[in-house]
Amino acid sequence: MQISVEQSSVLERRLTVEIPEERIASEVQTRLESLSKNARIHGFRQGKAPFKVVRQQFGARVRNEIVAEMMRSSFSEAVTKEELKPVGQPVIDPVATSPGAGLRYTATFEVFPTVELAPIESLALVRAQCEIGEVDIRAMVDKLRAQHREWIGVERPARLGDLVTIDFAGSVDGVPFEGGTGSDFELELGLGSMLDGFEDGLLGHAAGAVVGLDLRFPEPYRRADLAGKAVCFEVTVKRVAEALLPAVDQSFFEKFGVREGGEAAFHTEVRQNIERERDRALRQRFTSEVMAKLAAANDVALPSTLVHAEFQRLAQQAAREMMMRGLNPGDAPAPLQQALQAQAEHRVKLGLIMAEIVKRAGLRADPVKVRQTLEQMAASYEDPAAVVKWYYDNPQQLQQIEGLCLEDEVVNWIAQRAQLTTESVSFDALMNPGQTDTQPEASS
Secondary structure: EEEEEEEEOOOOEEEEEEEOOHHHHHHHHHHHHHHOOOOOOOOOOOOOOOHHHHHHHHHHHHHHHHHHHHHHHHHHHHHOOOOEEEEEEEEEEOOOOEEEEEEEEEEEEEEEOOOOOOOOOOOOOEEEEEOOOOOHHHHHHHHHHHHEEEEEEEOOOOOOEEEEEEEEEEOOOOEEEEEEEEEEEEEEEEOOHHHHHHHHHHOOOOOOOEEEEEEOOOOOOOOOOOOOOOEEEEEEEEEEEEEEOOOOOOHHHHHOOOOOHHHHHHHHHHHHHHHHHHHHHHHHHHHHHHHHHHOOOOOOOHHHHHHHHHHHHHHHHHHHHHHHHOOOHHHHHHHHHHHHHHHHHHHHHHHHHHHHHHHHHHOOOHHHHHHHHHHHHHOOOOOOOHHHHHHOHHHHHHHHHHHHHHHHHHHHHOOOOOEEEEOOOHHHHOOOOOOOOOOOOOOO
């Protein structure tokens, strides 16, 4: 077998393999001789047909089988001999299989890049720390009370924090537009969930009021046909309601499973939940920090095969999310496609870097940690043991958990070697990055 390799780009290889006719003919002869011992051919007893007849009957099929088998085995043998690591399946040029011609084919494929890691010791990482104080406990209690509030109808004009029930109809240049009307729509004033100026325009109006709002869509806007255009809304206020918060008493505590110990036990339960949320958020934040620094510090040639596969996966996920929101995936804007492409490239790059670290450091997912992670995930289900068993009975699902645990091992390994500093953050800033002390961005 003769092998030649051509490097057509940084990662693309063209592998040419030649197998002489003698080797193919020998394999065909051996296969036919074995087949002739039991061959059923019309006019002859089983296994008694002349070899010439057997060759005429089965020769072409056997040769095709031998050629296909040789292509698979020779490709594997060739890439091993040349120390190549293909990405995905190769593209094989058309193959001629006529007798006497031997076998010659060219396989084009990408290879995994060589990853030269930047020194881990040069990475400057910041690990956030967060102490839970009484102010955080009180804020969480207020949040829990707000989640269990009741809305009580009032006769006064609407103000911030109220829930208004409205009918509305919008038009652009006097023409109604799709999505611009609503009936018995409930809107909490102050959340900024509608077009900028919409909620402010309803402040001070009581039930029964009809309000005209002259507004403008932002530029840019998710719907190009509305971006930057003036819009008129006619809004009928049908009901104004204010929030009635539940009392902090035993009946409130029992909503969260605290049946004994009163307020002290309830605060202990709240603190424990906050600390679990904090620990999870701190791990996610530090992992994101590590990944961002790794990606910035290392240049890696990216196999287009892997990037395309990851882009397709992300695009399918985005399409499903759009359909769940009642949107047409075919209307996805170009910026979304560009964002998905960039995300795919980033994920592939990190995957290659992480794989190199795992190989060099000899890391693996600790089975004990995998079990602990599964048990923590399953704890909120009615039958935790059944959930854990389901994961162990489904290897693909279990691999996802093992991947998360292996990622933790990589992050911990890097943290032990990088330049590490710490910073203190509040619980609010940790849970709402970039939003602390700011109003939410208005959108429709």
